[in-house]
Amino acid sequence: MTTLNVTMVNTTNEELVPDTEPGEEAPEGPQRIAAHGIGQFRMSRGVSFLLGGDPDRPIYLQSDGVVWAPPTCVVRSASDEEGLEVQVSPAPWLHEHHAA
Numbered sequence: 001m002t003t004l005n006v007t008m009v010n011t012t013n014e015e016l017v018p019d020t021e022p023g024e025e026a027p028e029g030p031q032r033i034a035a036h037g038i039g040q041f042r043m044s045r046g047v048s049f050l051l052g053g054d055p056d057r058p059i060y061l062q063s064d065g066v067v068w069a070p071p072t073c074v075v076r077s078a079s080d081e082e083g084l085e086v087q088v089s090p091a092p093w094l095h096e097h098h099a100a
Helices: none
Strands: 004-010 016-018 038-043 047-051 058-061 073-079 083-090
Antiparallel strands (some): 047 058
């Protein structure tokens, strides 16, 4: 089983909370990644985080380096054989101002 070193940068104004069911064992990785914070952990299987704890805004990290996020976020990622780097940012189109 492949293990990746993951660095996850959260540039949003909300924390990233691991996606677990009540009573479920805690996933690999940090218990929370603070707003504007960084989490570093080792991952041997996929994990998911909820943006702001909202189940409608999951961020999935797969063990093959694939990352997915909802359209409320922009995710940048890079991976190689040893590691995965992920940056989660708010989607700029959510903050656009339109003149009336």
